[in-house]
Amino acid sequence: MQENKLRKRILLVSPRGFCAGVSRAIQIVELVLAKYENENVYVLHEVVHNKHVVEELNRHGAIFVDSLDDIPDGAITVFSAHGVSKAVEQKAVRKNLRVYDATCPIVDKVHRKVRRISDKDEEIIMIGHAKHQEVEGTVGQYTSSVGAMHVVNDIEEIGRVHINNPEKLHFVTQTTLSVDEAQSCIDALRKTFPLISGPATNDICYATQNRQQAVKDVAHLADVVLVVGSKNSSNSNRLSEVARQSGCVSYLIDDYTDVKPEMIAGKEVIAITSGASAPEYLIEEIVKHLNVNDEYDIENIGVSKEKQNFRLPEGL
Ligand code: SF4
Incomplete structure:
Protein backbone atom coordinates (compact mmCIF):
# COMPACT_ATOMS: atom_id res chain seq x y z
CA MET A 1 0.00 0.00 0.00
CA GLN A 2 2.74 2.38 0.98
CA GLU A 3 4.41 1.88 -2.36
CA ASN A 4 1.15 2.60 -4.26
CA LYS A 5 0.74 5.94 -2.51
CA LEU A 6 4.07 7.12 -3.88
CA ARG A 7 3.34 6.15 -7.42
CA LYS A 8 2.27 8.73 -9.97
CA ARG A 9 -1.19 8.48 -11.52
CA ILE A 10 -2.71 8.78 -14.97
CA LEU A 11 -6.45 9.45 -14.90
CA LEU A 12 -8.31 8.45 -18.06
CA VAL A 13 -11.38 10.67 -18.16
CA SER A 14 -14.79 9.43 -19.33
CA PRO A 15 -16.65 10.21 -21.43
CA ARG A 16 -14.02 11.07 -24.03
CA GLY A 17 -13.32 10.56 -27.71
CA PHE A 18 -15.67 9.74 -30.54
CA CYS A 19 -19.25 10.98 -30.36
CA ALA A 20 -22.08 9.48 -32.37
CA GLY A 21 -21.85 12.18 -35.05
CA VAL A 22 -18.14 11.56 -35.64
CA SER A 23 -18.52 7.77 -35.66
CA ARG A 24 -21.33 8.10 -38.20
CA ALA A 25 -19.36 10.50 -40.43
CA ILE A 26 -16.29 8.23 -40.50
CA GLN A 27 -18.48 5.20 -41.16
CA ILE A 28 -20.15 7.00 -44.05
CA VAL A 29 -16.79 7.67 -45.73
CA GLU A 30 -15.68 4.07 -45.15
CA LEU A 31 -18.92 2.65 -46.57
CA VAL A 32 -18.84 4.98 -49.56
CA LEU A 33 -15.22 3.97 -50.27
CA ALA A 34 -16.22 0.31 -50.12
CA LYS A 35 -19.31 0.81 -52.29
CA TYR A 36 -17.47 2.75 -55.01
CA GLU A 37 -14.10 1.04 -54.90
CA ASN A 38 -13.49 1.69 -58.61
CA GLU A 39 -14.34 5.38 -58.50
CA ASN A 40 -12.78 8.44 -56.92
CA VAL A 41 -14.49 9.44 -53.67
CA TYR A 42 -14.23 13.13 -52.77
CA VAL A 43 -14.81 14.52 -49.29
CA LEU A 44 -15.58 18.24 -49.00
CA HIS A 45 -13.44 19.55 -46.11
CA GLU A 46 -12.00 17.36 -43.35
CA VAL A 47 -14.84 14.94 -42.60
CA VAL A 48 -14.12 15.54 -38.90
CA HIS A 49 -11.46 17.84 -37.46
CA ASN A 50 -8.77 15.31 -36.66
CA LYS A 51 -5.59 14.93 -38.68
CA HIS A 52 -5.16 11.24 -37.86
CA VAL A 53 -8.68 10.37 -39.00
CA VAL A 54 -8.22 12.35 -42.19
CA GLU A 55 -4.81 10.79 -42.94
CA GLU A 56 -6.18 7.30 -42.36
CA LEU A 57 -9.17 7.82 -44.67
CA ASN A 58 -6.89 9.40 -47.22
CA ARG A 59 -4.69 6.29 -47.12
CA HIS A 60 -7.82 4.27 -47.90
CA GLY A 61 -8.54 6.41 -50.95
CA ALA A 62 -10.67 9.37 -49.82
CA ILE A 63 -9.72 12.59 -51.62
CA PHE A 64 -10.18 15.62 -49.36
CA VAL A 65 -10.88 18.95 -51.06
CA ASP A 66 -11.69 22.45 -49.80
CA SER A 67 -14.00 23.48 -52.62
CA LEU A 68 -16.58 21.91 -54.92
CA ASP A 69 -14.53 23.43 -57.76
CA ASP A 70 -11.94 20.73 -57.06
CA ILE A 71 -14.47 17.94 -57.68
CA PRO A 72 -15.24 16.81 -61.24
CA ASP A 73 -18.89 16.97 -62.33
CA GLY A 74 -20.83 13.81 -61.51
CA ALA A 75 -18.33 12.52 -58.94
CA ILE A 76 -19.10 10.75 -55.66
CA THR A 77 -18.96 13.35 -52.87
CA VAL A 78 -19.27 13.24 -49.09
CA PHE A 79 -20.20 16.36 -47.12
CA SER A 80 -18.40 16.60 -43.77
CA ALA A 81 -19.93 16.26 -40.28
CA HIS A 82 -19.93 20.06 -39.91
CA GLY A 83 -22.56 20.56 -42.61
CA VAL A 84 -22.67 22.83 -45.66
CA SER A 85 -24.60 25.89 -46.79
CA LYS A 86 -27.60 25.91 -49.12
CA ALA A 87 -25.37 27.46 -51.79
CA VAL A 88 -23.01 24.48 -51.60
CA GLU A 89 -25.92 22.04 -51.77
CA GLN A 90 -27.29 23.82 -54.82
CA LYS A 91 -23.92 23.92 -56.54
CA ALA A 92 -23.53 20.18 -55.92
CA VAL A 93 -26.86 19.64 -57.69
CA ARG A 94 -25.72 21.78 -60.64
CA LYS A 95 -22.54 19.70 -60.88
CA ASN A 96 -24.59 16.48 -60.74
CA LEU A 97 -22.52 15.28 -57.80
CA ARG A 98 -23.67 12.05 -56.17
CA VAL A 99 -23.73 13.25 -52.58
CA TYR A 100 -23.63 11.37 -49.29
CA ASP A 101 -24.28 13.80 -46.47
CA ALA A 102 -22.33 13.13 -43.25
CA THR A 103 -23.66 16.27 -41.53
CA CYS A 104 -24.19 15.42 -37.86
CA PRO A 105 -27.95 15.12 -37.20
CA PHE A 193 -33.16 41.75 -26.44
CA PRO A 194 -35.75 40.69 -23.83
CA LEU A 195 -38.11 39.27 -26.48
CA ILE A 196 -35.52 37.07 -28.17
CA SER A 197 -36.57 33.43 -28.52
CA GLY A 198 -34.36 30.37 -28.64
CA PRO A 199 -33.72 26.94 -27.19
CA ALA A 200 -34.44 26.36 -23.49
CA THR A 201 -30.69 26.23 -22.84
CA ASN A 202 -28.58 26.18 -26.01
CA ASP A 203 -27.85 24.05 -29.09
CA ILE A 204 -24.62 22.62 -27.69
CA CYS A 205 -24.58 18.87 -28.30
CA TYR A 206 -24.65 16.16 -25.64
CA ALA A 207 -21.07 15.05 -26.43
CA THR A 208 -19.58 18.53 -25.99
CA GLN A 209 -21.49 19.05 -22.74
CA ASN A 210 -20.59 15.63 -21.29
CA ARG A 211 -16.88 15.93 -22.11
CA GLN A 212 -16.69 19.43 -20.61
CA GLN A 213 -18.46 18.33 -17.45
CA ALA A 214 -16.11 15.34 -17.10
CA VAL A 215 -13.08 17.66 -17.36
CA LYS A 216 -14.55 20.01 -14.75
CA ASP A 217 -15.09 17.06 -12.43
CA VAL A 218 -11.50 15.85 -12.73
CA ALA A 219 -9.50 19.09 -13.09
CA HIS A 220 -9.19 19.63 -9.33
CA LEU A 221 -7.66 16.16 -8.94
CA ALA A 222 -4.98 16.58 -11.59
CA ASP A 223 -1.72 18.53 -11.97
CA VAL A 224 -2.17 18.70 -15.73
CA VAL A 225 -4.94 17.82 -18.18
CA LEU A 226 -3.83 16.57 -21.60
CA VAL A 227 -6.54 16.95 -24.21
CA VAL A 228 -6.07 14.83 -27.31
CA GLY A 229 -7.40 16.58 -30.37
CA SER A 230 -6.36 18.58 -33.41
CA LYS A 231 -5.79 22.33 -33.30
CA ASN A 232 -8.79 23.01 -35.56
CA SER A 233 -11.17 20.91 -33.44
CA SER A 234 -13.56 23.31 -31.73
CA ASN A 235 -14.78 20.94 -29.02
CA SER A 236 -11.19 19.85 -28.21
CA ASN A 237 -10.05 23.45 -27.81
CA ARG A 238 -12.97 24.11 -25.51
CA LEU A 239 -12.02 21.10 -23.35
CA SER A 240 -8.54 22.50 -22.81
CA GLU A 241 -10.02 25.93 -21.99
CA VAL A 242 -12.47 24.38 -19.51
CA ALA A 243 -9.57 22.64 -17.75
CA ARG A 244 -7.64 25.92 -17.51
CA GLN A 245 -10.70 27.80 -16.29
CA SER A 246 -11.03 25.10 -13.62
CA GLY A 247 -7.56 26.05 -12.42
CA CYS A 248 -5.50 23.27 -14.03
CA VAL A 249 -2.65 23.46 -16.52
CA SER A 250 -3.78 21.97 -19.82
CA TYR A 251 -2.35 21.21 -23.25
CA LEU A 252 -4.04 20.29 -26.50
CA ILE A 253 -2.00 17.59 -28.22
CA ASP A 254 -2.49 15.69 -31.45
CA ASP A 255 -0.67 12.55 -30.32
CA TYR A 256 2.16 11.27 -28.12
CA THR A 257 4.81 13.06 -30.18
CA ASP A 258 3.38 16.36 -28.88
CA VAL A 259 4.02 15.39 -25.24
CA LYS A 260 7.07 17.45 -24.26
CA PRO A 261 9.04 16.70 -21.07
CA GLU A 262 8.29 20.16 -19.66
CA MET A 263 4.53 19.48 -19.87
CA ILE A 264 4.73 16.64 -17.40
CA ALA A 265 7.84 17.48 -15.36
CA GLY A 266 6.98 17.33 -11.65
CA LYS A 267 3.36 16.37 -12.35
CA GLU A 268 2.19 13.58 -10.08
CA VAL A 269 -1.33 13.25 -11.53
CA ILE A 270 -1.92 13.51 -15.27
CA ALA A 271 -5.51 13.51 -16.52
CA ILE A 272 -6.07 12.59 -20.15
CA THR A 273 -9.20 13.18 -22.19
CA SER A 274 -9.93 13.56 -25.89
CA GLY A 275 -12.17 15.60 -28.12
CA ALA A 276 -15.12 14.10 -29.97
CA SER A 277 -13.09 13.54 -33.14
CA ALA A 278 -9.98 11.89 -31.61
CA PRO A 279 -9.56 8.11 -31.97
CA GLU A 280 -9.02 6.08 -28.79
CA TYR A 281 -5.78 4.49 -30.03
CA LEU A 282 -4.09 7.90 -29.67
CA ILE A 283 -4.81 7.80 -25.93
CA GLU A 284 -3.42 4.27 -25.69
CA GLU A 285 -0.23 5.41 -27.44
CA ILE A 286 0.14 8.37 -25.08
CA VAL A 287 -0.29 6.18 -22.00
CA LYS A 288 2.29 3.74 -23.36
CA HIS A 289 4.68 6.60 -24.07
CA LEU A 290 4.24 8.16 -20.62
CA ASN A 291 4.43 4.89 -18.75
CA VAL A 292 7.41 3.40 -20.49
CA ASN A 293 9.20 3.07 -17.12
CA ASP A 294 6.09 1.80 -15.30
CA GLU A 295 5.98 4.87 -13.04
CA TYR A 296 2.22 5.40 -13.19
CA ASP A 297 -0.93 3.75 -11.96
CA ILE A 298 -3.58 3.98 -14.66
CA GLU A 299 -7.09 4.75 -13.41
CA ASN A 300 -10.39 5.27 -15.18
CA ILE A 301 -12.36 8.18 -13.82
CA GLY A 302 -15.92 9.22 -14.64
CA VAL A 303 -18.47 7.14 -16.48
CA SER A 304 -19.78 7.21 -19.99
CA LYS A 305 -23.53 6.80 -20.18
CA GLU A 306 -23.68 7.87 -23.80
CA LYS A 307 -26.07 5.75 -25.81
CA GLN A 308 -26.63 8.13 -28.72
CA ASN A 309 -26.68 6.51 -32.13
CA PHE A 310 -27.53 8.05 -35.50
CA ARG A 311 -28.94 6.32 -38.57
CA LEU A 312 -26.87 6.17 -41.74
CA PRO A 313 -28.06 7.93 -44.88
CA GLU A 314 -30.23 6.03 -47.38
CA GLY A 315 -28.32 3.78 -49.72
CA LEU A 316 -25.45 2.80 -47.42
S1 SF4 B 1 -19.39 16.97 -31.49
FE1 SF4 B 1 -21.63 17.02 -31.27
S2 SF4 B 1 -22.36 18.15 -33.05
FE2 SF4 B 1 -20.23 17.53 -33.48
S3 SF4 B 1 -20.43 15.58 -34.57
FE3 SF4 B 1 -20.25 15.09 -32.38
S4 SF4 B 1 -22.39 14.92 -31.64
FE4 SF4 B 1 -22.42 15.99 -33.61
Whole structure:
Protein backbone atom coordinates (compact mmCIF):
# COMPACT_ATOMS: atom_id res chain seq x y z
CA MET A 1 0.00 0.00 0.00
CA GLN A 2 2.74 2.38 0.98
CA GLU A 3 4.41 1.88 -2.36
CA ASN A 4 1.15 2.60 -4.26
CA LYS A 5 0.74 5.94 -2.51
CA LEU A 6 4.07 7.12 -3.88
CA ARG A 7 3.34 6.15 -7.42
CA LYS A 8 2.27 8.73 -9.97
CA ARG A 9 -1.19 8.48 -11.52
CA ILE A 10 -2.71 8.78 -14.97
CA LEU A 11 -6.45 9.45 -14.90
CA LEU A 12 -8.31 8.45 -18.06
CA VAL A 13 -11.38 10.67 -18.16
CA SER A 14 -14.79 9.43 -19.33
CA PRO A 15 -16.65 10.21 -21.43
CA ARG A 16 -14.02 11.07 -24.03
CA GLY A 17 -13.32 10.56 -27.71
CA PHE A 18 -15.67 9.74 -30.54
CA CYS A 19 -19.25 10.98 -30.36
CA ALA A 20 -22.08 9.48 -32.37
CA GLY A 21 -21.85 12.18 -35.05
CA VAL A 22 -18.14 11.56 -35.64
CA SER A 23 -18.52 7.77 -35.66
CA ARG A 24 -21.33 8.10 -38.20
CA ALA A 25 -19.36 10.50 -40.43
CA ILE A 26 -16.29 8.23 -40.50
CA GLN A 27 -18.48 5.20 -41.16
CA ILE A 28 -20.15 7.00 -44.05
CA VAL A 29 -16.79 7.67 -45.73
CA GLU A 30 -15.68 4.07 -45.15
CA LEU A 31 -18.92 2.65 -46.57
CA VAL A 32 -18.84 4.98 -49.56
CA LEU A 33 -15.22 3.97 -50.27
CA ALA A 34 -16.22 0.31 -50.12
CA LYS A 35 -19.31 0.81 -52.29
CA TYR A 36 -17.47 2.75 -55.01
CA GLU A 37 -14.10 1.04 -54.90
CA ASN A 38 -13.49 1.69 -58.61
CA GLU A 39 -14.34 5.38 -58.50
CA ASN A 40 -12.78 8.44 -56.92
CA VAL A 41 -14.49 9.44 -53.67
CA TYR A 42 -14.23 13.13 -52.77
CA VAL A 43 -14.81 14.52 -49.29
CA LEU A 44 -15.58 18.24 -49.00
CA HIS A 45 -13.44 19.55 -46.11
CA GLU A 46 -12.00 17.36 -43.35
CA VAL A 47 -14.84 14.94 -42.60
CA VAL A 48 -14.12 15.54 -38.90
CA HIS A 49 -11.46 17.84 -37.46
CA ASN A 50 -8.77 15.31 -36.66
CA LYS A 51 -5.59 14.93 -38.68
CA HIS A 52 -5.16 11.24 -37.86
CA VAL A 53 -8.68 10.37 -39.00
CA VAL A 54 -8.22 12.35 -42.19
CA GLU A 55 -4.81 10.79 -42.94
CA GLU A 56 -6.18 7.30 -42.36
CA LEU A 57 -9.17 7.82 -44.67
CA ASN A 58 -6.89 9.40 -47.22
CA ARG A 59 -4.69 6.29 -47.12
CA HIS A 60 -7.82 4.27 -47.90
CA GLY A 61 -8.54 6.41 -50.95
CA ALA A 62 -10.67 9.37 -49.82
CA ILE A 63 -9.72 12.59 -51.62
CA PHE A 64 -10.18 15.62 -49.36
CA VAL A 65 -10.88 18.95 -51.06
CA ASP A 66 -11.69 22.45 -49.80
CA SER A 67 -14.00 23.48 -52.62
CA LEU A 68 -16.58 21.91 -54.92
CA ASP A 69 -14.53 23.43 -57.76
CA ASP A 70 -11.94 20.73 -57.06
CA ILE A 71 -14.47 17.94 -57.68
CA PRO A 72 -15.24 16.81 -61.24
CA ASP A 73 -18.89 16.97 -62.33
CA GLY A 74 -20.83 13.81 -61.51
CA ALA A 75 -18.33 12.52 -58.94
CA ILE A 76 -19.10 10.75 -55.66
CA THR A 77 -18.96 13.35 -52.87
CA VAL A 78 -19.27 13.24 -49.09
CA PHE A 79 -20.20 16.36 -47.12
CA SER A 80 -18.40 16.60 -43.77
CA ALA A 81 -19.93 16.26 -40.28
CA HIS A 82 -19.93 20.06 -39.91
CA GLY A 83 -22.56 20.56 -42.61
CA VAL A 84 -22.67 22.83 -45.66
CA SER A 85 -24.60 25.89 -46.79
CA LYS A 86 -27.60 25.91 -49.12
CA ALA A 87 -25.37 27.46 -51.79
CA VAL A 88 -23.01 24.48 -51.60
CA GLU A 89 -25.92 22.04 -51.77
CA GLN A 90 -27.29 23.82 -54.82
CA LYS A 91 -23.92 23.92 -56.54
CA ALA A 92 -23.53 20.18 -55.92
CA VAL A 93 -26.86 19.64 -57.69
CA ARG A 94 -25.72 21.78 -60.64
CA LYS A 95 -22.54 19.70 -60.88
CA ASN A 96 -24.59 16.48 -60.74
CA LEU A 97 -22.52 15.28 -57.80
CA ARG A 98 -23.67 12.05 -56.17
CA VAL A 99 -23.73 13.25 -52.58
CA TYR A 100 -23.63 11.37 -49.29
CA ASP A 101 -24.28 13.80 -46.47
CA ALA A 102 -22.33 13.13 -43.25
CA THR A 103 -23.66 16.27 -41.53
CA CYS A 104 -24.19 15.42 -37.86
CA PRO A 105 -27.95 15.12 -37.20
CA ILE A 106 -27.55 17.54 -34.28
CA VAL A 107 -26.11 20.17 -36.63
CA ASP A 108 -28.84 19.36 -39.13
CA LYS A 109 -31.48 20.08 -36.47
CA VAL A 110 -30.07 23.61 -36.10
CA HIS A 111 -30.07 23.95 -39.91
CA ARG A 112 -33.78 23.11 -40.02
CA LYS A 113 -34.51 25.66 -37.31
CA VAL A 114 -32.63 28.37 -39.22
CA ARG A 115 -34.52 27.56 -42.42
CA ARG A 116 -37.89 27.83 -40.64
CA ILE A 117 -36.99 31.27 -39.25
CA SER A 118 -35.57 32.37 -42.60
CA ASP A 119 -38.84 31.42 -44.30
CA LYS A 120 -40.63 33.87 -41.96
CA ASP A 121 -38.08 36.62 -42.80
CA GLU A 122 -37.23 36.98 -39.10
CA GLU A 123 -33.76 37.71 -37.74
CA ILE A 124 -31.32 35.35 -36.06
CA ILE A 125 -28.25 35.84 -33.90
CA MET A 126 -25.93 32.84 -33.90
CA ILE A 127 -23.43 32.48 -31.06
CA GLY A 128 -20.36 30.87 -32.57
CA HIS A 129 -17.01 31.27 -34.28
CA ALA A 130 -17.66 32.96 -37.61
CA LYS A 131 -14.96 31.15 -39.58
CA HIS A 132 -15.79 27.65 -38.35
CA GLN A 133 -17.21 25.37 -41.05
CA GLU A 134 -20.24 24.50 -38.93
CA VAL A 135 -21.13 28.18 -38.51
CA GLU A 136 -20.61 28.88 -42.22
CA GLY A 137 -22.92 25.97 -43.08
CA THR A 138 -25.56 27.02 -40.57
CA VAL A 139 -25.53 30.69 -41.59
CA GLY A 140 -25.70 29.45 -45.18
CA GLN A 141 -29.13 27.95 -44.45
CA TYR A 142 -30.50 31.45 -44.00
CA THR A 143 -31.70 32.65 -47.39
CA SER A 144 -34.20 35.43 -46.57
CA SER A 145 -33.35 38.61 -48.46
CA VAL A 146 -35.53 40.65 -46.07
CA GLY A 147 -34.21 39.55 -42.66
CA ALA A 148 -30.65 38.95 -41.52
CA MET A 149 -28.53 36.42 -39.67
CA HIS A 150 -25.72 37.70 -37.47
CA VAL A 151 -22.84 35.81 -35.84
CA VAL A 152 -21.47 36.88 -32.47
CA ASN A 153 -18.42 35.34 -30.88
CA ASP A 154 -18.63 37.01 -27.48
CA ILE A 155 -20.55 39.48 -25.33
CA GLU A 156 -18.74 42.52 -26.76
CA GLU A 157 -19.97 41.66 -30.24
CA ILE A 158 -23.59 41.52 -29.08
CA GLY A 159 -23.48 45.26 -28.40
CA ARG A 160 -22.46 45.93 -32.00
CA VAL A 161 -25.28 43.98 -33.70
CA HIS A 162 -27.96 46.06 -35.40
CA ILE A 163 -31.39 44.40 -35.20
CA ASN A 164 -34.33 45.70 -37.25
CA ASN A 165 -37.16 44.13 -35.24
CA PRO A 166 -36.18 42.86 -31.76
CA GLU A 167 -39.70 41.45 -31.34
CA LYS A 168 -39.09 38.88 -34.08
CA LEU A 169 -35.62 37.82 -33.11
CA HIS A 170 -34.19 34.35 -32.46
CA PHE A 171 -30.89 32.86 -31.40
CA VAL A 172 -29.09 29.60 -32.10
CA THR A 173 -25.65 28.42 -31.00
CA GLN A 174 -22.80 26.45 -32.51
CA THR A 175 -22.94 22.88 -31.19
CA THR A 176 -19.39 22.72 -29.82
CA LEU A 177 -19.08 25.87 -27.69
CA SER A 178 -18.01 26.18 -24.08
CA VAL A 179 -21.23 25.67 -22.11
CA ASP A 180 -20.34 28.42 -19.61
CA GLU A 181 -19.26 30.97 -22.20
CA ALA A 182 -22.34 30.28 -24.30
CA GLN A 183 -24.50 30.80 -21.22
CA SER A 184 -22.86 34.19 -20.55
CA CYS A 185 -23.61 35.22 -24.14
CA ILE A 186 -27.20 33.98 -23.91
CA ASP A 187 -27.70 35.92 -20.65
CA ALA A 188 -26.36 39.05 -22.37
CA LEU A 189 -28.59 38.44 -25.40
CA ARG A 190 -31.68 38.08 -23.21
CA LYS A 191 -30.77 41.27 -21.36
CA THR A 192 -30.19 43.25 -24.56
CA PHE A 193 -33.16 41.75 -26.44
CA PRO A 194 -35.75 40.69 -23.83
CA LEU A 195 -38.11 39.27 -26.48
CA ILE A 196 -35.52 37.07 -28.17
CA SER A 197 -36.57 33.43 -28.52
CA GLY A 198 -34.36 30.37 -28.64
CA PRO A 199 -33.72 26.94 -27.19
CA ALA A 200 -34.44 26.36 -23.49
CA THR A 201 -30.69 26.23 -22.84
CA ASN A 202 -28.58 26.18 -26.01
CA ASP A 203 -27.85 24.05 -29.09
CA ILE A 204 -24.62 22.62 -27.69
CA CYS A 205 -24.58 18.87 -28.30
CA TYR A 206 -24.65 16.16 -25.64
CA ALA A 207 -21.07 15.05 -26.43
CA THR A 208 -19.58 18.53 -25.99
CA GLN A 209 -21.49 19.05 -22.74
CA ASN A 210 -20.59 15.63 -21.29
CA ARG A 211 -16.88 15.93 -22.11
CA GLN A 212 -16.69 19.43 -20.61
CA GLN A 213 -18.46 18.33 -17.45
CA ALA A 214 -16.11 15.34 -17.10
CA VAL A 215 -13.08 17.66 -17.36
CA LYS A 216 -14.55 20.01 -14.75
CA ASP A 217 -15.09 17.06 -12.43
CA VAL A 218 -11.50 15.85 -12.73
CA ALA A 219 -9.50 19.09 -13.09
CA HIS A 220 -9.19 19.63 -9.33
CA LEU A 221 -7.66 16.16 -8.94
CA ALA A 222 -4.98 16.58 -11.59
CA ASP A 223 -1.72 18.53 -11.97
CA VAL A 224 -2.17 18.70 -15.73
CA VAL A 225 -4.94 17.82 -18.18
CA LEU A 226 -3.83 16.57 -21.60
CA VAL A 227 -6.54 16.95 -24.21
CA VAL A 228 -6.07 14.83 -27.31
CA GLY A 229 -7.40 16.58 -30.37
CA SER A 230 -6.36 18.58 -33.41
CA LYS A 231 -5.79 22.33 -33.30
CA ASN A 232 -8.79 23.01 -35.56
CA SER A 233 -11.17 20.91 -33.44
CA SER A 234 -13.56 23.31 -31.73
CA ASN A 235 -14.78 20.94 -29.02
CA SER A 236 -11.19 19.85 -28.21
CA ASN A 237 -10.05 23.45 -27.81
CA ARG A 238 -12.97 24.11 -25.51
CA LEU A 239 -12.02 21.10 -23.35
CA SER A 240 -8.54 22.50 -22.81
CA GLU A 241 -10.02 25.93 -21.99
CA VAL A 242 -12.47 24.38 -19.51
CA ALA A 243 -9.57 22.64 -17.75
CA ARG A 244 -7.64 25.92 -17.51
CA GLN A 245 -10.70 27.80 -16.29
CA SER A 246 -11.03 25.10 -13.62
CA GLY A 247 -7.56 26.05 -12.42
CA CYS A 248 -5.50 23.27 -14.03
CA VAL A 249 -2.65 23.46 -16.52
CA SER A 250 -3.78 21.97 -19.82
CA TYR A 251 -2.35 21.21 -23.25
CA LEU A 252 -4.04 20.29 -26.50
CA ILE A 253 -2.00 17.59 -28.22
CA ASP A 254 -2.49 15.69 -31.45
CA ASP A 255 -0.67 12.55 -30.32
CA TYR A 256 2.16 11.27 -28.12
CA THR A 257 4.81 13.06 -30.18
CA ASP A 258 3.38 16.36 -28.88
CA VAL A 259 4.02 15.39 -25.24
CA LYS A 260 7.07 17.45 -24.26
CA PRO A 261 9.04 16.70 -21.07
CA GLU A 262 8.29 20.16 -19.66
CA MET A 263 4.53 19.48 -19.87
CA ILE A 264 4.73 16.64 -17.40
CA ALA A 265 7.84 17.48 -15.36
CA GLY A 266 6.98 17.33 -11.65
CA LYS A 267 3.36 16.37 -12.35
CA GLU A 268 2.19 13.58 -10.08
CA VAL A 269 -1.33 13.25 -11.53
CA ILE A 270 -1.92 13.51 -15.27
CA ALA A 271 -5.51 13.51 -16.52
CA ILE A 272 -6.07 12.59 -20.15
CA THR A 273 -9.20 13.18 -22.19
CA SER A 274 -9.93 13.56 -25.89
CA GLY A 275 -12.17 15.60 -28.12
CA ALA A 276 -15.12 14.10 -29.97
CA SER A 277 -13.09 13.54 -33.14
CA ALA A 278 -9.98 11.89 -31.61
CA PRO A 279 -9.56 8.11 -31.97
CA GLU A 280 -9.02 6.08 -28.79
CA TYR A 281 -5.78 4.49 -30.03
CA LEU A 282 -4.09 7.90 -29.67
CA ILE A 283 -4.81 7.80 -25.93
CA GLU A 284 -3.42 4.27 -25.69
CA GLU A 285 -0.23 5.41 -27.44
CA ILE A 286 0.14 8.37 -25.08
CA VAL A 287 -0.29 6.18 -22.00
CA LYS A 288 2.29 3.74 -23.36
CA HIS A 289 4.68 6.60 -24.07
CA LEU A 290 4.24 8.16 -20.62
CA ASN A 291 4.43 4.89 -18.75
CA VAL A 292 7.41 3.40 -20.49
CA ASN A 293 9.20 3.07 -17.12
CA ASP A 294 6.09 1.80 -15.30
CA GLU A 295 5.98 4.87 -13.04
CA TYR A 296 2.22 5.40 -13.19
CA ASP A 297 -0.93 3.75 -11.96
CA ILE A 298 -3.58 3.98 -14.66
CA GLU A 299 -7.09 4.75 -13.41
CA ASN A 300 -10.39 5.27 -15.18
CA ILE A 301 -12.36 8.18 -13.82
CA GLY A 302 -15.92 9.22 -14.64
CA VAL A 303 -18.47 7.14 -16.48
CA SER A 304 -19.78 7.21 -19.99
CA LYS A 305 -23.53 6.80 -20.18
CA GLU A 306 -23.68 7.87 -23.80
CA LYS A 307 -26.07 5.75 -25.81
CA GLN A 308 -26.63 8.13 -28.72
CA ASN A 309 -26.68 6.51 -32.13
CA PHE A 310 -27.53 8.05 -35.50
CA ARG A 311 -28.94 6.32 -38.57
CA LEU A 312 -26.87 6.17 -41.74
CA PRO A 313 -28.06 7.93 -44.88
CA GLU A 314 -30.23 6.03 -47.38
CA GLY A 315 -28.32 3.78 -49.72
CA LEU A 316 -25.45 2.80 -47.42
S1 SF4 B 1 -19.39 16.97 -31.49
FE1 SF4 B 1 -21.63 17.02 -31.27
S2 SF4 B 1 -22.36 18.15 -33.05
FE2 SF4 B 1 -20.23 17.53 -33.48
S3 SF4 B 1 -20.43 15.58 -34.57
FE3 SF4 B 1 -20.25 15.09 -32.38
S4 SF4 B 1 -22.39 14.92 -31.64
FE4 SF4 B 1 -22.42 15.99 -33.61
